[in-house]
Amino acid sequence: MVFPFSAIVGQDEMINAIIIAAIEPRLSGVLIFGDRGTGKSTAVRALAALLPDMAAVAGCAYACDPVDASSLCESCRERQLQGHLPVHRVAVPVVDLPLGATEDRVIGALNLERALADGTKVFEPGLLARAHRGFLYIDEVNLLEDHIVDVLL
Structure with missing residues (x-):
């Protein structure tokens, strides 16, 4: 509650x-x-x-805004060109940034398991992607590592 x-x-x-x-x-x-x-x-x-819940492109890790074509990620732009951009409604995200978060966790990184298993290069978005169009809550910002603060700024 x-x-x-x-x-x-x-x-x-x-x-x-x-x-x-x-x-x-x-x-x-x-x-x-x-x-x-x-x-x-x-x-x-x-x-x-x-x-209120917000409209977002279904299946998009960044919860792209389907109404604003200029803000679509590369994947959503491709799907829009193909005429298939499914939309659903999602709650406005509130994402907590943990104090021990690494750069990979914050901005995302290559999925090493998939790269090693089948050779595909897949980017796994981080906490910033989850917080896109919502709130990134950072408690005790003064305790974050300097390089994480640099990434955020």
């Missing part, structure tokens, strides 16, 4: 910032900071639960 967004009190600036981030997709992120227990993660999860 998610705490109700409307029940969060005393955090007006934080609430306004994440609402604006949810409304305006060109705003690429919000940095929320505060002491433990001030409702940072609760607010993000509560807002995500309020948002």
Whole structure:
């Protein structure tokens, strides 16, 4: 169960910032900071639960927006040219970035098992792909390794 967004009190600036981030997709992120227990993660999860499901290309690891052709990944562009771009509705993702995450886990990497087993080169998207069009929640950003922060920025 998610705490109700409307029940969060005393955090007006934080609430306004994440609402604006949810409304305006060109705003690429919000940095929320505060002491433990001030409702940072609760607010993000509560807002995500309020948002309506979004249209996404079925089977796409990046949850591409089927309405915005300019934002389609290479695979979805190919499928669109073939006239087959199935759409389904999915919840707005909230993805937690664990403190010990590696670059491969964050941005993705070549699937070594498939490469060794049958010689196919398949890219396995990482946490950024899962969070695309949603929220990437990073708790304790100051404890992340410097190279991971560089990747994120």
